Amino acid sequence: MINSFEDFTEYSASVKEKSLNKPEINILVSLGTCGIAAGTLPVQEEFISQIKERELSSKVELTDVGCMGICYCEPSIELINRKTGKSIIYGNVKRDDVSLILDCLTEKDVKGVDVIKKSWYYPETEDATAGLLQAKIALRNTGRINPEILEEYIFNSGYQALAKVLSSMTPKSIIQEVLQSGLRGRGGGGFPTGKKWDFAAAQKNETKFVICNADEGDPGAFMDRAVLEGDPHSVLEAMAIAGFAIGSHKGFIYIRAEYPLAIKRLQIAIKQSTEFGLLGKNIMGFGFDFEIELRYGAGAFVCGEETALIHSIEGLRGMPTTRPPFPAVAGLWEKPTIVNNVETFANVCAIIRKGAQWYKSIGTETSAGTKVFALAGKINKVGLIEVPMGTNLRDIIYDVGGGIFDGKEFKAVQTGGPSGGCITKDYLDTPIDYETLKSLGSMMGSGGMIVMDEDDCMVNVAKFFLDFTVDESCGKCTPCRIGGKHMYAILDKITKGRASDKDLETLRELCQTVKSSSLCGLGMTCPNPVLSTMKYFENEYREHVADKKCKAHKCPDLITYLIDIGKCIGCSVCAKKCPVQCISGKLKEPHKIDQSKCIKCGECFMACKFAAISRN
Amino acid sequence: MCENSSKITVLEKYPDKTKSLNEFLNSLPLGADIKSNRGFLISCLHKAQSIFGYLPDEVQLLIAERLRLTLSDVYGVISFYSFFTTQPPGRNKINVCLGTACFVKGADKIFAEFEKQIGIKDGATSKDMKYSLSSIRCVGACSLAPVVTVNDKVYAKMTPLRVREILKECE
């Protein structure tokens, strides 16, 4: 139990000292949701049993960590030599690889095991970001420490920022520091965090609240989950700092129910910190109280919007309300409330420890620091990356992301999820920050980045996002509820080859109406995927409408499969593959497809070894 | 506490489940302040659904009474949030991820295949209670896209052709 500042410094020192006696080799096993889904648990079991069997426990320590970010090669493990500081990452590790790795136990390549990178991570030092593509600030501990052990967090400067603000800073000076750092909200809007805190601090009210938005609604973004699974304490610590800054004693984390592992790790972290006196009553003996409770989402995307989220915590239907009043003035139960995103909080402690100037020196003029992106889709290295703001897309996709999957051609990258838009080849060299993305008709959003290749139909992608927003519209305002449905209906018509030029015009008008007249961000931004694809891929829309063609062969109604009688040798492989038995013909004679029955699944096209089936 | 519980069938049928729900309700600082009680509503529904698998009428009523809310208050919240269900789920809960990463890798085709083979639509349960089918948004395993989960098992890099195989495994 920590009762004073001295207790804390003593405890931190003892943790450091204890670590000197730790085994020389530390093996990190990636146990985030993706790692577990990919089969890390059996690998971990094998390590445990072999370390025991070989009596290696004095030499080797096994550490369960969160997501390392290299989801494309899970199960992955990292072997660190504590003496030399060197490390090596092995990917696609199988149970059988474990004994090979334990035979070697150095940072050398092990024959037969995929080596992903040597000494790859970027330590959080002042100059670490210069010259390197990736920089870890928000993810500084994710994938490096055991999130269920408080000591490991303490070892990595944990709770030092909180100790610093309680012992030597005033609420005003904290807010100044955050303001000067240039930190902006990572949940989508990019509102200056310091400013938000300042508004809330200025309110005269006994009761105020700090809310962490962990609803992560963008379907294809998983950075918040990774932070909560891999480094929950960094969010708790930052929330307490925010509480001290604005004069609040109570925080809520609103987390999606679909994230059971993150919930579990948060529960553990809250319990540990409270037991240790780092949260709860009279933190570190400074007389400051701050407690944190979890509240669960229940599968409504709109609840990521801050006013809807607040109503959801109040136990109501999660419908947004008009602002002002802003939550900072009248939020949860009408009390001043700040709502910040997980990643925003994850940056705060580093800023407090190292200062605003350090943070500001990273990134661009208007967007300081780094951004975490969830890189997915048609890319080789699917995973979680953190790069300084201002990094260009080319570096992200071709360097960090390892290029396009299967050697296909890059077509576009979608950022900002259902509220965002796409960026095309022509803009690959644009440095990414809040402003540049906006000027390209997209937005930062929470950081989902979906890469698409030549096989993706942009009309279909727009339809996908509209389907999502129509489904998730809360129905409170008419433009979003009805306008969205109409937009979807038109897109559906286009993909089925039944639309006219007039429809395209109507679609464009609808987009403007819904954008300008919806109540909340969901409605206001839901036309973005349509507008942006219409802007950059107008040709594709025209082809669907005028020629009734889908070049990417994604829209089933616009595809026909035909057998070339000249090339077909009658092997009947296609007929056997066809799931609806619509291909007929005698053996060794040309076959025929019954177009009225064909479901355009493409199985025959892929099965034919003689290129006798054409797709149009 | 709950006067008409003697008439309630589901609660009677599962006394253990009812007991653990009641224990949870008892642990909450509920009082006369409805506003404050309401703040626990969603937590109660989560708990109840985790215990019973769904939210039968009687359970809704019990929660409403204990939180001093009306049944329509409770039902209004249940119907708003897609996570809550008032229908008992099938023995095999099949979730097909239709998040963006899975979508661009063809998850829509896999979903359609499940619909076709089981013969039910999104959100439905088959008559024999064998399967429930739902589309969900990103399970956070985008690197394994397209992803399907059955109960707690994850199937990575799915193809429409493997749908039959998975359904067989559920037998």
Ligand SMILES: Cc1cc2nc3c(=O)[nH]c(=O)nc-3n(C[C@H](O)[C@H](O)[C@H](O)COP(=O)(O)O)c2cc1C
């Ligand atoms: C429809 C909609 C969904 C949103 N979803 C999220 C979300 O999942 N996570 C999040 O942090 N912010 C989300 N936001 C933004 C929040 O309203 C809010 O701006 C944010 O949590 C503020 O935190 P920040 O300043 O740290 O970014 C969403 C906004 C809208 C309009």
Ligand code: FES
């Ligand atoms: S989109 Fe399917 S797991 Fe992320």
